[in-house]
Amino acid sequence: MKKVAIVGASGYSGEELVRLLLSHPHAELTAVTSRQYAGQSLAQVYPRFAHYPRARALRFSEPKAELLARQAQVVFLALPHGVAAEFAAPLLKLGCHVIDLSADFRVKSAAVYKEFYAHNHPAPGLLAQAVYGLPEVYREKIKGASLIASPGCYPTSILLPAIPLLKAGLIEPEGIIADSLSGISGAGRKAELDYLFVECNESVRPYGLPKHRHLSEIEQELSLAAGQPVILQFTPHLIPVNRGILTTLYLTPTAAATIDQVSACYQAAYGSEPFVRLLEGKALPDTKNVAGGNVIEIAWRLDPRTGRLIVMSAEDNLVKGASGQAVQSMNLICGWPETAGLIP
């Protein structure tokens, strides 16, 4: 058993971390912070957890690094970008493992960070030691890391399907298109008119194009996989579901690539991964089949009419796209079974 804390547990990712950690077999949730809810118990703020004795006992506190370092060995940061880095630095100094769900340590270049997030990087000195927390790609590095930059929800849905194909040279690095559909929880727990029920229900809409912030980390990781710079076309859309991202990738197979090679590539990359579900036969991804779980579904089709390869993925944006993946990294860091607390 290790003691874990969540800094910023009042948003949807934070709440999902609470859910996962309350029932984790090896982690003991010892602190949750929220300026807004300080003093209230987890059970009061989130009645759905009230049947856990710990949720009735544990109260939100103001976030203070020194105190947190005494309360926990692993600290999750579920904070806005810019703010997260301010907590990461002292917590690392005090010996904690830090798993950051914000964007602060995902992009290795402080210049690119500034380009996409419109402010100076708050802790550039830590960038070199951060490991991008995508276990299916960086498992060994994660095991030894003290600072995890847990990937974004859209990036996870794009990178896991694309990276094996790029590494294997089965697709061209040029002209990749990712068309993504996200549930409303992806917008966060913010009191804004745009995310009211009446504004989202019976509504389907693109947003944030053509230069969404997540491009910075997606292109970084695609470029690493391709061995050359990759520029991505990315269009996110808001869809009236609570949870889920469905991504459709439009890819150009390299000259010799066949559908069997693509299938073999995915089998080799993910055939024994516990959280990647390669769909066979006629099955296609569906967010309802991954909601609440840490699994990403992937299916692929070669279109004989256009010659394009279409790859589709589905994940729960709050689990494999955020908190579940962060717990997966924790499991690796702590030497626990990678599926602990994620598959009952």
Add this chain to the structure above:
Amino acid sequence: MKKVAIVGASGYSGEELVRLLLSHPHAELTAVTSRQYAGQSLAQVYPRFAHYPRARALRFSEPKAELLARQAQVVFLALPHGVAAEFAAPLLKLGCHVIDLSADFRVKSAAVYKEFYAHNHPAPGLLAQAVYGLPEVYREKIKGASLIASPGCYPTSILLPAIPLLKAGLIEPEGIIADSLSGISGAGRKAELDYLFVECNESVRPYGLPKHRHLSEIEQELSLAAGQPVILQFTPHLIPVNRGILTTLYLTPTAAATIDQVSACYQAAYGSEPFVRLLEGKALPDTKNVAGGNVIEIAWRLDPRTGRLIVMSAEDNLVKGASGQAVQSMNLICGWPETAGLIP
């Protein structure tokens, strides 16, 4: 005033035609057919229309061409493909104007029809006289037509944004991608497990790729606009809303094309169209802004990073994507204001 009938008024397109025709200032709804509901009044089957005296008086009948030709001068066919053509032939002979919402007369080639619909064309002799009922493109032809092939919902959402750019040579005819998101009414009023509330709610999923039937008419019309064969990449998705299609088009501008030329092209094509809303400034399409109306929204962005042109459209799949557009054709045929019954 002209008398109009609807053959097959028990599906969602048929119901929408009922809605539009009950309040149309120049059309009098004199017959509705449905084998399933024969004998019941419109008000009994669709309580939402019960405050219209005609809905309380008019009863569903069995579909019989001879009778219909006596009851109506304009007949809408809201039937499955294959079945529609069987009614069109006798109705035309008997002097009716026929507006067919099925796919039967959209594709000019019986061979292409067979390739995509998997059965021989039921009335190939009528194909030559059918006019594709997209008023913004074929307005003059529609005015003189006796047989209208009213476009499909996906095709409308793709063709209206793409055709002006192809005609103006502002985009390459190669490599066009259409990624579409449709509300569940697009699947029709069918008692199938896949479309139950619980199976669709909290679900987002692609389907029918890579060779959806609508490709046949879309590629035909894109090819006509481009003056050369166009092969389209098309991926439809099901989204948990009742109504609405959101399409994102990925296009390659031709060498000289600028964003100002694209804007000017759309202004020239649609600036005075009553049912095309060109979005300005930061606005992006949203299905909630077109639900219930006959308007299609279009927005466009040139991505300086990738060089691609992204065009997005939103329409109500049952109105501009089906029944509203069919009424628009009727208005043209009958010499009424084109917006009659469509904008109060």
Add this chain to the structure above:
Amino acid sequence: MKKVAIVGASGYSGEELVRLLLSHPHAELTAVTSRQYAGQSLAQVYPRFAHYPRARALRFSEPKAELLARQAQVVFLALPHGVAAEFAAPLLKLGCHVIDLSADFRVKSAAVYKEFYAHNHPAPGLLAQAVYGLPEVYREKIKGASLIASPGCYPTSILLPAIPLLKAGLIEPEGIIADSLSGISGAGRKAELDYLFVECNESVRPYGLPKHRHLSEIEQELSLAAGQPVILQFTPHLIPVNRGILTTLYLTPTAAATIDQVSACYQAAYGSEPFVRLLEGKALPDTKNVAGGNVIEIAWRLDPRTGRLIVMSAEDNLVKGASGQAVQSMNLICGWPETAGLIP
């Protein structure tokens, strides 16, 4: 044609008034106010109305009574309670007809108002001249009124089914229970966490019991109908739909009352009302059959096992429950057909 204005057109009721008045055959919308949107056009704030030339031309202004009185003969107030009365007083002095959608003039007693709304009545001197704008009950008074207190959404769904039975002595005035289910738009267009999509979707919950503010006007009107004080049990619930209220009333028939008498009572009261749909046979109310329209559906059952009379109603909370009913009052005041602009 008369000129009309809307004060406070940025909420859901205000937006619905805009929708109805833009297509009204006799009213010309000449002013809309909103501090938040002042300077923007209706089309910019509500893209769904952009195909109306007036929506592109008309800009939101700051609310100023003197200016409004020059711009319009009829002024709708879609403001929070307390604020509405401040505008009503000067507008009435300046000769406008005022139709207030807030609660400010619904309760005839300033003391009861204070009990339920927790502040002194802002204009008690106007209470005597205000007419409660329920046309099916107060049609003649409305015709001659200069100040209309348009009823609340819940009250309309309860009063229309209950009043005829009370007046006819068919039910006991004691022990009435109203269990109501409201769509989320009933909460208004407020940026609060409770009304975010993720908090409302997949959620069903009671709220505001046992002493909801609307009780004040409901009990006032029930008491008038009964000729004696009526105390109501009222439980509202929030349901994840955009629009609609479904109310179930639990009533005790008086000794001699039969189901045929109840049916006859409703026929006598509402048989020729254009906006009341009395359901026959096995039909039961369904909010989807009234959404977007000004109709209220009513059905009733006598339970032989319990002896109770169950009456159910469905309405669109924004139309018959708010803006449509307000337009109905305007039609009466102005001597137009009562259904003008409400049934096309």
Add this chain to the structure above:
Amino acid sequence: MKKVAIVGASGYSGEELVRLLLSHPHAELTAVTSRQYAGQSLAQVYPRFAHYPRARALRFSEPKAELLARQAQVVFLALPHGVAAEFAAPLLKLGCHVIDLSADFRVKSAAVYKEFYAHNHPAPGLLAQAVYGLPEVYREKIKGASLIASPGCYPTSILLPAIPLLKAGLIEPEGIIADSLSGISGAGRKAELDYLFVECNESVRPYGLPKHRHLSEIEQELSLAAGQPVILQFTPHLIPVNRGILTTLYLTPTAAATIDQVSACYQAAYGSEPFVRLLEGKALPDTKNVAGGNVIEIAWRLDPRTGRLIVMSAEDNLVKGASGQAVQSMNLICGWPETAGLIP
């Protein structure tokens, strides 16, 4: 570990049993039956479970009692009423424990069963040995039972709040009203038009009143608690959520009853129950706080204006209202911790 089987695993209750049993620490799922899906694996029919090795290995079979009795010690019946009893008889003879989720053994009187279910009871000889599987009420009887009649979804939401008050004499047995709101999964996985997404979304509607089948078991259990016959007023409504029942009870306190006595009564009855959440302070039940879990939330208010006691409950109709409660009974029968597999 014990071996368990599910007969009729193709409906929503059956699927939910699969979910719970795949992750149960002491039960091994060894057989699932479905005529429709015979031959297919659990993973093929329910992709969401495909990351469980057992779901990939276990195939649906035709339901045959003799075979099932060799495969499992505990058999769950998730079948329509009438059919369930046919399986229960042979399975019991062959020594299995049978937990029936249908209505077949809930009502102790074959005559009442016939009155409500419109056919003769298929196995009246077994009625005497069946135990009503409401653990909070019949825990000790369940432990020794071989045949469990697991309660219906509506009954659970009504009985758990009402029984302690009736037993304590705090409410009158006369005049009880239960107004219930159910998610669409309560209608089962049936391919019927009424339950299509488009028919349920943006719809709220009552149904099945005034004599819903569930009244038979509810009144039986209320009468037992009251020590006298209880007649219930019950109105179910369909609400567009996947899961959840929200029930509002209107009760008449007995002369001396105080709100403190009610609170004390609930504390005494349920204060240490793992699956009953008594809400304190201002909290009210919300289906989203119980979705996916086996918990029922209960809150109560005494209305000083009417003198009535309002009690509200929320549960997941598929878990505490069906499959979770059935697993709870299994845990009791098998001597496992009652929360095994229900709270991780």
